[in-house]
Amino acid sequence: MVDHKDTHEDILLAPIAHTGLGFYWTVAGLSVFILWGAIAYSVQFYYGLGVTGLQQPVSWGFYVTNFVFFIGISHAGTLISAILRLSRAEWRRPITRMAEVITAMVLFIGAGQILVDLGRPDRIFNVIRHGRYQSPLLWDATSISAYLSASLTYLYLPMIPDIAILRDRLGKWKLFYSVLALGWTGTQAQQRVLNRAIAIMCVIVIPVAISVHSVVSFVFSMTLQPMWHSTIFGPYFVVGAIFSGIAALIVAMIIFRKAYGLEPYLKPIHFRYLGQLLLVMALLWFYFTFAEYLTGYYGAEPEEMKVFWSKFSGPFWPYFWAMVLCNLFIPLSCLVRLGRHTVGKVLAASLSIIVGMWLERFIIVIPTLSNPRLPFPQTAYAPTWVELGEFAGSLALFALFYLLFTKVFPIISIWEIREGREEGVKEVEERIKSYLPDEVKGTA
């Protein structure tokens, strides 16, 4: 049958069953930023892209930086959830839903940046009517639409048993939950179907996720622009995406842990493991960054060196060195020893990484365009209030989508926690026994 009463689960259902004053204050606060973004966009829509800092030769600025940043954040969701499920890491159980929701929500925001960058949003129909596969931009459109579809499917399928719990226990929105629950009653046959489907989705979603950020990198690396035309950009972007995604997931976990009283589910051990993952990704990120810049420096091509020095010691040096500080030194100092104050250290590292990875996108996009090889003067790009408003509005919209999700569906998977208690413990014991050598029976 579907469920039995468990007072622990009341914590997970409480945000859906009850709405406190904190929710309304949070929505009000986010709405202010969303309103700023909406006003900014309507000004841009009315007056054109001239109200932004975009100009020749810097025709890609804040919007493309934000696009790459948001698409990057989407990676943790699917990759953390899918990889931890496939590797049967039991500690994943309270984390996977949060990660999957990040992916689904932030993809809309990321794709929306391109709509804003177009100026005239109706031009998006040209992609549908007259798209050309010669352009990496169309590869991008293809891979992101595939990833969005896969992520939404991968988010929905594991939610079905929890939706059935809501259908049976909540007493509101019964029609909505009944439709989405697909008649789930928890029989063995249904469980087999769902487990098989989730396993297939885990396998599908990983290569799709990797292809997305590889293709996003191809938008830059397939050009002949100095410091863009690099063979390493594909894996570099993927590593950076996972890096920023894990950081964003940790921040979301800490916020909702505090807001919804989820300390019994999101324990310091979870943050310790994610912190260790973050440490590995920080070192991997540094390796790729070092390899990228060393190759350019050693080749010493004049056009590459102009962009190189503009980042290291030129007009972009504050952003470049802030990026290194935020992505390497601060995370390393926080994450190397996680003995005490685990959650605080992991939070500090994650916030630093989110800022650092945004700076990394900025450092990739702007300096190259600011040093043109055509007879344009070197240009300083500065975002206007319109671009800042759009960015703030986008962040607030993502936060609002996430918050609204938590008011409709449980943010931690109830059935997976139950499965962990009932079957996971035995399964782990069996698995450990299978790793160890067989006991040798002594002779009498």
Place this chain on the structure above:
Amino acid sequence: MENLHSPSDQLIRKLQWIWMIGFILLVLGIITWFIHLMRAALWLGDVPSAAIGIPLVAIPIFLALASVVFYVFWGLAVRGRGQ
């Protein structure tokens, strides 16, 4: 357990079929778009390798997604309900 003959249950089943068909139509629409782009590229002689290669990878992904969702729908909402 839901009453198979209650009006609300009939409404639930209708809505489930509607969203399932809607999802299939969405996937078919995306595949149609890929085929349209492929045909346009071949007609223009515009990088036929990419024009064929990319949809050849993307279309099976969407078909796989549609198949998985339909498999779950059939297994839970149709066969599962009967059991």
